[in-house]
Amino acid sequence: MGELLVGTCSWTDKALVGSGWYPPGRRDAEGRLRHYAERFPVVEVDAGYYALPVVRNSMLWVERTPPGFRFDVKAFSLLTGHPTRGAALPADLRGHGSGDPELLDEVWRRFGAALRPLAEAGRLGAVLFQFPPWFAPGARAETALHRVRKRAPEWPLAVEFRHPDWWRDDQRGRTEALLRDLDATAVAVDTVPELPTSIPPVTPVTSSELAVVRFHGRSRSWGTGSKEDRFRHTYTQGELSQWLPRLRTLADRVEEVHVLFNNCCGDAAVRAAQTMRDLLADHERADGPARTGPDLTSP
Template sequence: MTARARVGISGWTYPGWRGDFYPDGLPQRRELEYAAHRLDTIEINGSFYSLQRPTSYRKWAEQTPDGFVFAVKGGRFITHMRRLADPHASLANFFASGILALGERLGPVLWQLPPTLRFDADLAASFLAELPRTTEAAARLAGDHDDKLSGDRVLAETDEDRPIRHAVEVRHESFADDAAREVFAEHDVALVVADTAGRYPKLFDVTADFVYVRLHGDEELYASGYTDSALREWAGRIGAWTEAGLDVFAYFDNDMKGYAPHDAQRLAELLT
C-alpha cells in the first residue's frame, strides 16, 4: 500500500480556539466533530492524565468520519510515576480502559517520557517488549486489569484483530545514542521527531515502519506559530519519508495561542 501522511492536533478542547478555529456559537460538544471534518487525525490527550472510559472512546469514534484516526497518549502513571518499571499491571489497566472501543479509528499509541528519565537499555527493552502489537494482544493484556477497573469501565475485547503501532517521545539527551536507536529499532517502535524550540532533543532517526512527529513550536514551546517557510521544510521532510514507504503521523501541539489547528491545516494543504 502507498504510504500516507496524516496531520492533526494534540487534543481539541481549548477555550481560546472558540471564535477563532471554532466558529462563534458552535456547541462545545460538537468541537471534535468540527475538527475531525477538517483534519484526518487527532491525539487524545486526556488519556495521559487519567484512565478514560469505554463510553468516552466509543462516543469520540462516533463523532468522527470514516477514515479518521486517533492517536492515544499513554498514561503518565506508566511513564512519569512508574517510570516504565514493572509495567504489566498498569499497561493492562490502560488498555482495559476503553481504547479498543475506537475500533478501526485506533491509530498509534504515544508514550511521552519525562525529561528526567535517562536512557537505560534494559528498562527500555523490557517496557517495549510488554507493548501489545495487535488489538487481540491488547485485549488479552486488558484481561489482566486489576480491581481499579470494573463493570462498565472495562473493555477487554476487540471487534477485529488489527496492528497497533507505538511511538515514544524522549526528553533526555541520553537517548541521542546509537544504543538507544538500536533498542527502539529492534522492537519496531518509533522514536518521536519532536520540535520543542530547542528544549529537548530533536531526533530524526527512523526506528519503525512509520514516523511520528510532534510540533510543539520552533521558537517558543507550545506558543509560537510556524511560518510558511518552516511548514514547507516540514512538508519536505514528511514527503521524503512517505516516498521511502513510511506512513507519517504529525501533530501540532503549539496550542497556547491557537496556532495549532491553523498550522495543521496549512501543512496538510502543502502535502496534497
C-alpha cells in the same frame, strides 16, 4: 508512498475551545469532534495523559468520526514514570500508593480496555509514550521500555524521548536499534534549536508502518515556565516549508506519517496544521504525487 496525515495534539484544549475556531452550534462535545474531523484526518488524545480514558468515550469518538480517521492516544502519566496526582486516578483507585503493583496492573488494564473500541474500529493510530526529561539512555531505561512492550504486545507504540541524549550522534544508532527491536515508532519533534534541553532535529524510521512528527513550537521557554510560555509559537510558512522534504522522505519509507501540532495557544495549532496541509498539497502539485489524506476541508 505512504499517506501524510496532518492534525493537532488536541481538539478539546481550553485555549482552542475559547478561540472561536468552533462555530456556533458546534461547541458541545459532539459538535467539536465532528467539526474537527471534517477538517483533519488525525488527532492526538492528549487528555489520556492527564486522566485515564474510558471505554464509553472511545465508543463515542468512533461514532463521531469517519472511517479512516486516526486517534493517537497519549499514555497515562503513571505509565511513563511521570508524577501522577491522586486526583487524576478514578475515585476507586485513589487509596493506593503510586508505587503499588496492584494499582499499576489495574491502570494498565483500564487503559487497554479504553483503547479497544478505537482499535476494533480501525481508528487507533498510535499509543504515544512520551517519557520525561530525566528518562536518560541506559540499562534501566531500556529495561523499562521492554517492560512496556511486554505489557502491550499488540499496541502500535510510538515513543518520544525528552532527554536529548537519546538522539546524540554517539547514541542514535543504539536508540534506533532498540526501537526497531521493540517494533516501536520513533517520534521526531520540532522545537526551538540550540537550548540545552532541545531534542536533535532527527527523523529516524524504526517502523515500516508509521512515523510520527510532533511540532511543539519554537518558544525559547521550552522546558521551563508555564504551559503557555513553553508552547506559544506561531509557525511561519518558512519554518514549515523546511520540513517538506523530510516529511516526504518519511512518507517514502512508511505506510503512514502523522504530523501533529502541539503549539496549543488559541487556534495556533489548527492554523499551523492547515498551513502545513496547504504546503504539502502545493509541493505535491509541483513535484509529484504524495497522498496527504482525504480532503476533509469544508467548502
